Amino acid sequence: MSETKEFSSPAEASVERWERETLEPALRKRPERKKRFETVSLEEVGRLYTPADTSDVDYERDISFPGEFPYTRGIHPTGYRGKLWTMRQFAGFGTPEETNARFKYLLEHGQTGLSVAYDLPTLMGYDADSPLSEGEVGKCGVAVSSLADMEVLFDGIPLEQVTVSQTINAPASVLLAMYLVVAEKQGADFNKISGTLQNDILKEYIAQKEWIYPIRPAMKLVVDTFEFCTRHVPKYNPISVSGYHIREAGATALQELAFTLRDGIEYVQWGVDAGLDVDEFVPRISFFFNAHNDFFEEIAKYRAARRIWSRVMRERFNAREERTLQLRFHTQTAGVSLTVQQPLNNIVRVAIQALAGVIGGTQSLHTDAYDEALALPTDQAALIALRTQQIIAEETGVPNTVDPLGGSYFVESLTKKMEDGALDYFDKIDSMGGMVEAIEKGFPQREIQESAYQYQKSVERGEQTIVGVNKYAMEGESAEVPTLVINENVRERQLARLEQAKARRDNGAVANALEKLKQAARGGDNTMPATIEAVRAYATLGEICDALRDVYGLYEEPAF
Amino acid sequence: MSERKIRVLVAKPGLDGHDRGAKVIARALRDAGMEVIYTGLRQTPEMIAAAALQEDVDAVGVSILSGAHNTLCPRIVELLRERGMDDCLVIVGGIIPQEDIRRLKEQGVSEVFLPGTSTENIVKFLRENVGQRT
Incomplete structure (x- = not known):
């Protein structure tokens, strides 16, 4: 009989007892709502997690204390009790004058850092007068064609004090140069300038697809910025290795984690090959993750990211310095999760996603505005997005305790599963020769495409619910919220x-x-x-x- | 009785690189038995119209999320008509504000599909609206 079954731990034995004595009678009375419960990444999740699910997780080795290796619980011993995350709203549209005004508006309302969105011609390295720029100038970001535009964009914003993040990739070295020349003209000290350049070209080939040059020379340009910043602008982060766009393109949480960290490894390897010292340049590599709808899956993703990175840096690259081992990241809520239908619902989605980013220990956060499935945000929508962060920071009590979900059987088990899954992907990519080679073979691109399609099918079958779209839809409702209109001139x-x-x-x-x-x-x-x-x-x-x-x-x- | 398969060109005009939607739609239309040609990224309206003519398609599905739709979509319609493709439907998918939808339809776009649209609705729309051709 089943009584003779052997259990590897006392925990498993007691789970078995609970299932038999308590669960089974309950299921007979009331079956569960679904046969399979899954995350937004279509990964199955269990009914209940117990010590039996974390028997292979060791506190000292795998979880440890905040501020200590492997940093699962965060990089700061005091979490957010010392300093809150930076509230950094991405903004940019129209002319440099208009964006400069939006920047000042956000700073006046308590935002603590800036983040520039450039328009498509700028992202692709074309001037406003190129025939290819027609219809695109100033549409999904601010238009910058020369230093003259950059001077207007940062007019009255002291670059020695305000940290600025720039979302620019293929022509990133040029925009960095423009930024530094503007700072120089303001009389700023390069030793004090801080900020972040996205400069993550690998994810462009994988997901966002705003490329210019072939992969290898493009990687050389990235390494040039590493080398230059390490020597001349030591507090500047020359790269933000980005999973955000990989996720938006349809990747699962695991794929976002695995491909982003493997991209990070590739950049470190290229830097090392160029003769840079790991402990000199890696501390300035930052990361950028998505915050999607599945609350616990996201939190596990951030915790696993820190653990994997510190181990890889120590084991693969022999890093010694603490800062080299500590993964720092920015988070943005999932643009792809926003709906055109019943757009005010997006405020709620954003709040929950942002909360996951905070509990996951993000260093900075962008919360999307509710109207972004319709257009770029209006002032009012952008303000609600910022207020959402301020409410989480100052009303919920969430930042009072470091890594509040650490030790949760469910979250620790998910974190471990994320780590194991990412390491499997690393093995696959390593066996192809590295990330550049994997991209040339189309491997991450195909994986993401497949996940995007499976998700769409799952939504259409009604297995994944989108409130207001495939459930609780309202007939004949129109999405009439005011939207930002970009000046056609x-x-x-x-x-x-x-x-x-x-x-x-x-x-x-x-x-x-x-x-x-x-x-x-x-x-x-x-x-x-x-x-x-x-x-x-x-x-x-x-x-x-x-x-x-x-x-x-x-x-x-x-x-x- | 052999019915001619519906032929669709899925097109990405302008500088926008967001191709998740275009690729999901292309695969869904293929799964629904249509013949689908995907242009790849960064096609000018001229290249799209030339491909539509060469492939003799029944419909062009334009995917655009960059905000350049008011410039690019009417131009695609105009170039198709200049090439005598009067029956070729032009449908648009992407982030398109309400007031622009009205304008695009006046300019010859048959339908605009916003985020959240089921691929089944797009299949249904094409089946109902293509096929009056001889």
Whole structure:
């Protein structure tokens, strides 16, 4: 009989007893609502977690104390009791004047850091006057074509004091150069400037697809910024390795975690291969994760990320410094989870997602505005998003205790499962030769595409519920909330400033600077000094990227 | 009786690289028995119209999330009509504000599908509206 069954732990024996004596009679009376309960990543979750589920998790080895290896419980011994996370709302639209005004509005209302969204021409390295920019100037971010725009964007914002995050990837080295030249003109000390450049080109090939050059020269540009910042702007984070876009493209939580951390490993490897010291540049590598709807799955993801990173840094790269072992990250709530239908519901989604980010120990947070499935946010929608963070910070009591879910059987078990799953993905990618090779083979791209499709099917079968969309939908309701309208004359205004900048500059100096940049690129030298010189001479973003396009060529996406 | 399969060009115009939707739609239409050609990213309206003509499609599905729809979508319609593709439907999916939907429809777009649309609805729309062709 079953009484003779052997259990590996007393915990398993008592679970078995509970199932038999208490659970089974209850199930006979009332069956559960579903056969299978799953996360938003379509992973099955159990009914109940007990010590039996965490028997392979050791407190000292795997969980430990906050501020101590492997940092599962966070990197700060006091959590948020010392300092709250940075409330950093991503903003940018229209002209640099309009975005500058939005920045000042956010700072006046208690925001503690800035985050710039650039428009698509800027992200792709084209000026506002390129034929390819038609219809796109200032639409999904602010338009920046030259230093003249950057000067307006940060007018009256002291870059020595305010930390600025820039979401820019393929032409990141150019925007970094523009930022540094503006700071220099303000008289700022490069040793004091802090902030973050997204500069994560790998996830562009994997998910967001705003690339310019082929992968390998693009990686070289990233390493150039590592080297330059380590030497000259030591408090600046030259990269934010981003899972956000990977998740938005349809990845599961596990895929987001695994591909992002494996991207991080790739950057570290390239830096080491270029002769950089791990303990010098890795402390300035930051991460960026999504906060999606499945509360506990997200929290487990952040906790696993810290644990995996510290172990990989120690075991794979022999890192010694504490800061090298500590994974720091920014979080943004899931844009993809926002619905056009009943848009005010999004306020609630964002609040719960943000709470997961906070309990997961994020260093900074962006909360989406409720109207973002319709357009860029209005002032009012952006303010509610910021207020959501302030309510979590100052009313809920959540930040009073470090890692409040640490030790939860469920969360610890999920954290372990996340870690194991990510390590399996690392093995697969390592066996392909690394992340660059895996991307060339289309591996992460195909994995994400498959997950996106399976999720869509699951929603259409009604297995995953989206309130207001496939359940509780209201017939004939229209999404009438006020939306932000981008001025259609942004392009004309940008063209005027571009023309003016070109008329004022010394064209001989521009040509020289661009020639020097090409030489640096051809010779494999660090391109940052020449890029800075070109920016100072008011060479435009398009001109600088064209010079590099001449040397490096263009990326073509393979079909898969 | 052999029925001609519905042929659809799924197109990504402009600089926008968000192709999750385009790829999910392409696969769903294929699963529904349609023939689907995906253009890949960053196609100009001219390239899209040329591909539509060459592939002799019944419909062009334009996926756009960058806000450039008011410039790009009417241009695609215009170029298709110039090439004599008067029956070719143009449907649009993406983040499109309400007031723009009205304008796009006046300019020849057959339907606009917003986030949250079931792929089954898009399949149904194409089946009901394509096929009046001889």
